[in-house]
Amino acid sequence: MTIQWNDLIVRDARALTASEIRDLLKVAERPEITSFAGGVPDPSLFPLGDFNDVYRDLMDDDVAGRRSLQYSISEGLPALRQWIVDDLASSGAVRGIDNILITCGAQQGLDMLARLLLEPGREIVVEKPTYLGAMQAFSMRRPTYVGVNMDADGPVVADLDAAFAAGARIAYLAPDFQNPTGRSYSLERRLAVLEVARQHGAVILEDAAYSKLSYDGEVIPSLLALDETHGDQNAGTVIQLGTFSKTLAPALRIGWVCAPRPAIERLVLMKQAGDLHVSTINQEVALRAARRLFPAHIDTLRDAYRSKRDTMLAALDEFMPDGVTYTRPEGGMFIWLTLPENIDSRALLELALAEAKVAFVPGQAFFCDHSGCHTARLSFATEKPERIRAGIERLAALIRRVHNQY
Ligand SMILES: Cc1ncc(COP(=O)(O)O)c(C=O)c1O
Structure with missing residues (x-):
């Protein structure tokens, strides 16, 4: 007799769901993709x-x-x-x-x-x-x-x-x-x-x-x-x-x-x-x-991440079209993008991976009420500064194009 997993697995465990964007983001690991999707530290900073x-x-x-x-x-x-x-x-x-x-x-x-x-x-x-x-x-x-x-x-x-x-x-x-x-x-x-x-x-x-x-x-x-x-x-x-x-x-x-x-x-x-x-x-x-x-290593991390954050913010300031807003974090690894309301960030991710060769995490997954479909999370932690700037430039160009289409 076949095992009826759905009957066997308790409700608490069935409440766990896989993220739909996980498969999409597997593509982000390819070398040609500039990934702002990760939530991990920069491994080159491990001592x-x-x-x-x-x-x-x-x-x-x-x-x-x-x-x-x-x-x-x-x-x-x-x-x-x-x-x-x-x-x-x-x-x-x-x-x-x-x-x-x-x-x-x-x-x-x-x-x-x-x-x-x-x-x-x-x-x-x-x-x-x-x-x-x-x-x-x-x-x-x-x-x-x-x-x-x-x-x-x-x-x-x-x-x-x-x-x-x-x-x-x-x-x-x-x-x-x-x-x-x-x-x-x-x-x-x-x-x-x-x-x-x-x-x-x-x-x-x-x-x-x-x-x-x-x-x-x-x-x-x-x-x-x-x-x-x-x-x-x-x-x-x-x-x-x-x-x-x-x-x-x-x-x-x-x-x-x-x-x-x-x-x-x-x-x-x-x-x-x-x-x-x-x-x-x-x-x-x-x-x-x-x-x-500690504390010397923390200072090293701060200098490295501060510089990456500054690079990403400068590129956002330079390239993002009007109607896109973003946070200016004083620490951590993330910048939060709010897109014009007519842009769905999941649809944008598909285009960004295929055309701009850039990955980010669509914001909706972070909302308990599944709102926020025109938001996105960008991490500046892992990419090199040159790639951060070029990646933001390509993403901005894509957003401008998609925005103008509607
Ligand atoms: C806000 C926040 N809390 C907790 C964690 C879990 O961290 P860890 O289990 O590696 O200590 C993370 C990991 O990314 C995080 O971003």
């Missing part, structure tokens, strides 16, 4: 020599080397958690190591928080647009999405207030250099967001994946830093997700959740049940690499 030294030093050390190949505790290595606590403290967020759980990337943090806090029908507030990977993690729990509109300073406070007043108690927000728009919240908006959440007893999941990649001016304190807990490890409105993926290397798969202890205690039990712990050797290597390389 290979330093990793070589870190791995060799570790294996030359009989005690540390053997320990790094052994099982370890579910919370994560204490020394790594302490490093994270110290790093958080340096940016104004005072927490203890019992507030930290090491996860397999921030993505596992999102998945675990979804399993901790969501269930079918429960509301979760998300930005419009938001990080697609977060919605993929949340959707497995079949929540009800409540999208909040964004302005130049962050989420519209009245929208957030209305969402909480209607019963939502969880919001997923990315205040720094958001994926996909590159936008950041102002300090005033951060304070207002925290205040509204507190008034309603809501929890904020703060995604800080890009927060170290700031290119201009002053760094604004995170929601976690603004959420003063007065040393009480059980208190707090904010759960923050962090990662080494954008600052060291994503393949390490080292991220963390910083949360009040009642949440961490549950998450540790889930971690035990799920995969015991994150790879010991990867945690050890991440710790040694962070101690050795």
Whole structure:
């Protein structure tokens, strides 16, 4: 008898859907395509020599080397958690190591928080647009999405207030250099967001994946830093997700959740049940690499990405026709394009791949309500400056032509 997979697979797993544009974007990997579609760091910036030294030093050390190949505790290595606590403290967020759980990337943090806090029908507030990977993690729990509109300073406070007043108690927000728009919240908006959440007893999941990649001016304190807990490890409105993926290397798969202890205690039990712990050797290597390389390596990354961002913005300023607008991010990896309303960005992608040899991600996938069909995400992270400029010039020419056709 044939297996009836559709009957066998539970509804939660059936809620996962493959992205329709994934096949289209496979073409983006061809060398003739200039790809602004990726969401990954520039591999030429990975510090290979330093990793070589870190791995060799570790294996030359009989005690540390053997320990790094052994099982370890579910919370994560204490020394790594302490490093994270110290790093958080340096940016104004005072927490203890019992507030930290090491996860397999921030993505596992999102998945675990979804399993901790969501269930079918429960509301979760998300930005419009938001990080697609977060919605993929949340959707497995079949929540009800409540999208909040964004302005130049962050989420519209009245929208957030209305969402909480209607019963939502969880919001997923990315205040720094958001994926996909590159936008950041102002300090005033951060304070207002925290205040509204507190008034309603809501929890904020703060995604800080890009927060170290700031290119201009002053760094604004995170929601976690603004959420003063007065040393009480059980208190707090904010759960923050962090990662080494954008600052060291994503393949390490080292991220963390910083949360009040009642949440961490549950998450540790889930971690035990799920995969015991994150790879010991990867945690050890991440710790040694962070101690050795930071902050100088972060400055190197900032200089490299700032220059790519400037190249892309200059090309957009020079070539994009009237009617196309875009964000001017102060950090991160993304610029968000808003096209004239008569241009559908999915249809544009097909033409862009075939004719302009340029790839980007159509914006619709980032909206919980599937709006935004005339928006697009551009990443400046991986291409070389000459290719960024030439690619934007070709994309702009295509947009001008398509716009004039209607
Ligand atoms: C906003 C955001 N959060 C989380 C992640 C997940 O990162 P990782 O699991 O590699 O730490 C990403 C990856 O691109 C991201 O863009």
